[in-house]
Amino acid sequence: MKIWLLQDHLRSGGTERQTILLARAFNTAGHAVEVVTFRPGGTLAPTLAPIPHRCLQFFDTTLNWFAPGLLRAARSASPDVILCMGRMANCHAGRLARALPATTVVGTMRTGKPLPWLFRSSLHRVAHVVANSAESAGILTHTYGLPADRVSVIHNALVFPPATEIARDDALRAQHGAGPDTRVLLCVGMLRPEKNQRALVEIAAALGRDADWQLWIAGDGPARADCEALAAQLNVSDRVKFLGFQSNPTPLYAAADIAVLASQAESLSNFLIEAQAHGLPAVAYAAAGVTECMRPSVSGWVIPHGERTAFLNALHPLMTDVVLREQAGRAAREFARTAFDPERQAGAYLTLFNRLRSKV
Structure with a gap:
């Protein structure tokens, strides 16, 4: 098959990492693969x-929405399949x-954010929609009215599969x-308001200075400066480490003890599945797909959103x-x-x- 992945x-987001992972996997399976993006460059390019x-x-x-010549390029390339990844791609x-x-x-449905009108309209025109969590699939059928037979659930894949045995990285800790x-x-992820790393800073500060803890926040984005200012305001700048974008966060998982997440909007958290x-x-605070990232109350604990005492x-x-x-x-590993x-x-x-091509 000739496959386009559109983004x-x-x-440096989770959907973008999944796009690259799938492109490589499809290529390895012998398919002709091309990744088509609206904008050039990007951290992961x-x-x-x-x-x-x-x-x-x-x-x-x-401009994330601007896709000049998209239809002309698609007609010329004539791919068998176009897999649309992310909100803007799905709008087209x-x-x-x-x-x-x-x-x-x-x-695809890979977001916990409200869907733009063009996205909602496209859902009813495409051949099929893949949701990355059962909860998101339920939203597609119950909120947006898609027939259940036009929706499939395929969870995110591990971008950084761990080694069989993982030694604790004491050098990185030191x-x-x-x-x-x-x-x-x-916590690993882009620092955006909906990812709510600010709440993690507040929760960590509530642990008190008598406890021996650190909070590592890996990632970058528009909310970083606000989180750093909050850490200074709460007098925990020495305990909260802002590590910036990590092209491969595997060493962080080997050095950390507990994964924490406070997102307000998810579909399925790449960070949680990698950490597990x-x-x-x-x-983690409850958000779409979070309970599917773990075995609740066995490998992880899901807390009603905003209940800081329960989180602590x-x-x-x-x-x-x-x-x-x-x-x-x-x-978690198993x-x-x-x-x-x-x-x-x-x-x-x-x-x-x-299966879909057999019906064309």
Whole structure:
């Protein structure tokens, strides 16, 4: 098959990492793959090679929605399948489906944010929609009225599959001033308002200075300066480490003790599934797909959103009880390494594409 993966920009987000992972997997399976983006460049663009990459904008206009010449390029390339990744790509999915009746256009639901009108309209025009969590699939059928037989659930795949055995990275811990008994809380992801890292700073500060803890926040984005200012205001700048964008966060998982997430909008958290696969128990506020990232109350604890006391109550035993932490970590590894296996998830997409193509 000739497969296009359509994305607005290769920024440092979870959807963009999934786009690159799937492109490589489809290519390895023997398919002709091209990643098409609206904007050139992006933090993850250098990691795409050797997969062919076409940019529609001749220079970066910074406009995520602007896809000049998209229909012309699609007609010329005549792909068998176009997989639309991200909100902006899915806004164009409907017109692609109308313009290319011989091409199977597949939409995706990978966001917890409200859907723009063009996205909602496209959902009813594409051949099929893949949701990355059962909760998101329910939103598609119950909120947006899609027939259940036009929706499939394929969870995210592990972008950084862990080694069989993971040794604790004491050198990295020491680099950031964490001793053997320091409990390192970790959050990896873009710093945007809906990711709500600000709440994690507040929760960590409430642990008090008598407890031996650090909070590592890996990622970059528009909310970083606000989070840094909050850490200074709460007098925890020495305990909250802002690590910036990490092209490969694997060493952080090996150095941390507990994964924490406070997002207000998710569909399925790439960070949580990676953390679980690396053996980190998790405490997270409830958001779409979060319960599917773990075995609730076994490998991770899901807290009603905004209930800070309950979040702290879930953290405390994991920080103080090494046996509980190790048991939860083992359960996390066993669950996530099977549920989010990259080969299995990529195969599910290809099986779906073949089924849809057989109907054309």
